[in-house]
Amino acid sequence: MPARKNQRRHHNNKNKNNNNNNNRQHRQQLQQKQQQEEDEEEKAAYRVEQSEIYGRYLVANRELDAGELLITEQPLAIGPCVGCEPVCLGCYNPVQLEDKQYRCPGCGFPLCAAKCPGINRKSGHSARECEIYGKHRSKAADLLRVGVSPDQVRDLYELVLIVRIVLLRESEPEKYELIRRMESHTELRRENVTLWQHYEQKVVRRLKEEWQLTAIGTEAEAEELHEICGILDVNCFEIGQRGAKARTLYPSAFLLAHDCSPNTSHTDDPESFAIILRTSRVVREQEPLTLSYAYTLQGTLKRRTFIQGGKLFWCQCQRCADPRELGSDCSALVCQSCQQGTIRATAPLEQTADWACDRCDNRLSAVNLERLLDRINDDLESIDVHNIPALENFLTRYRAVLRPNHYLLLSAKYSLCQIYGRIEGYLLPQMSQEDIARKERYCREFLKIIDLLEPGLTRLRGLIMYELHAPIMVLAQLGMQSGRMTRQEFQRSIKEVVKLLQDSSHILQMEPPGSSEHEMGIAAADALSKMRG
16 A cells, blocks of 8 residues: 555656646746747847848838838938028028028028027037138128029028038038948949039039138048038938928938838928838838838829939839839820820830820820920919919819829819818808819829828828818718718718728827827817717
């Protein structure tokens, strides 16, 4: 009996040990799984890669969710945009050249006010900059007077950011070195005689010979100035909120590759000018992170020309290679020969290739097409964006020339989407049912194209969805009151309104607090709350 008891005791102890081992292994597995999940969460969103096509660029290090924050960073350097009208050197808001405009007592440059928050701040008008401009007042601020040629004014403002980058060499050498490591495409730019001569005459010689900046004097430094000009052309962002416009360089945001239908969207903080960059849709692991260097709502011919002119490469993305531009057809024209066919690019990646009708043998040269587009664009640019009858007339006049989704018609429709219901004489209570229905139709047409070209959590989608909810709501209420709409149809419309407000609120409240888009996002959330309350 005692032996049998000992055997049982040994067997029980063995079972206990096995159970303890199993429990230990289970705990270890749980800990490993938890650690793996934590590691996955902490894994960087992106990494830097190198390729012959992109150079240095960013790729997703893991699958990224739509709306995931990628980059928030302050500018390395900031200044007025190229070709800008007069702006305050502290906050970049527009200023006038009249005598009554406040001017910096040290250098004479016009500023918005004596207490502009950008004075003596890294993102604005510094004491060192003021000292340099003051020494060369006859060549700088004294040109900023009423009656001076607009070209002279623009040339002067183009120098500001270049001077600020040169000054970083002394004041903040770490920032200066970060900027100098950016791509400048100097050799490619040297081959472009017009571009090179512009910078040689308007920037390099002017700063060396006229301004005689102490930091610049040798031929090597002249080359350095050309490199800075190239770095700005290739890597800078144009930003702005609430009327202020500026161009900036950021430490890492410049590494995003270009695509005409990008997977990220960016905005900037109106106070600090920091860039805020998020994914606009789900991004697969290993997928390049992209943004668009050009305005998305522009046709392939003009878009590619713009990119090549500033960034010195011909875009070959999926959208550019597709004659129908991802199904948007936003470059298509009506054939003037047969009136039935559609004219599209025959070889979209060949800039000088003919465009041809898909029904007859009519062809249009790229040169003649560009002239036609320039003429129509000039017509559109001459119209006040608040002039509803003129914009409607524009749509009528070019309906027989441009297909409905053409980017020039979309541009006019976008303006109408925003101003119908918002200006005197066309406020929602004043609008006819036909005008309200027209606003709804334009919003739907515009949103359909944006869903193809800028899908996901993009600012443009959020804005149009917010504009669309109001006409749907009003027409639904009018339909119920008149008996032309069934209760089921009314409920379907209300359900769509709720979804539009949910999505626009979510998208627009990701914009920086204080921006007009963020305020619109709050308004969408309030409207949704009232509907549910």
